[in-house]
Amino acid sequence: QVQLVESGGGSVQAGGSLRLACAASRNTNNFDCMGWFRQAPGKEREFVSTIDNLDSTNYADSVTGRFSISRDNAKNALYLQMNSLKPGDTGMYYCAADLRAWVCNSGAVPSQFAYWGQGTQVTISS
Secondary structure (H helix, E strand, O other), X not given: OOOEEEEOOEEEEOOOOEEEEEEEOOOHHHOOEEEEEEEOOXXXXXXXXXXEOOOOEEEOOOOOOOEEEEEEOOOOEEEEEEOOOOHHHOEEEEEEEEOOXXXXXXXXXXXXXXXXXXXXXXXXEO
């Protein structure tokens, strides 16, 4: 059983920063694709960023230049550094992982990820 546990969410003002972390119960070397998704109330879950086993990264256009994804396999962790936060970034942020590298390179469709965390809430006020 794989467990992913997110942390680091909170409430900050626009322009602020947060760093999300995702702790995995399994060696993250096993996950060829890891990523972050978010979901705002009344909206579908949307792609934020992914990183594959070669540390190749992808970002949604809305966060490019502001967010940075990284992974530390020695700590079995995934991170998302979020800077210059905007009210539109508000939502529940989910960590996701899959054993297959192609999942990172196929549009990062949520249904293709096998493992999910419970989410951490991010609220940005104007």
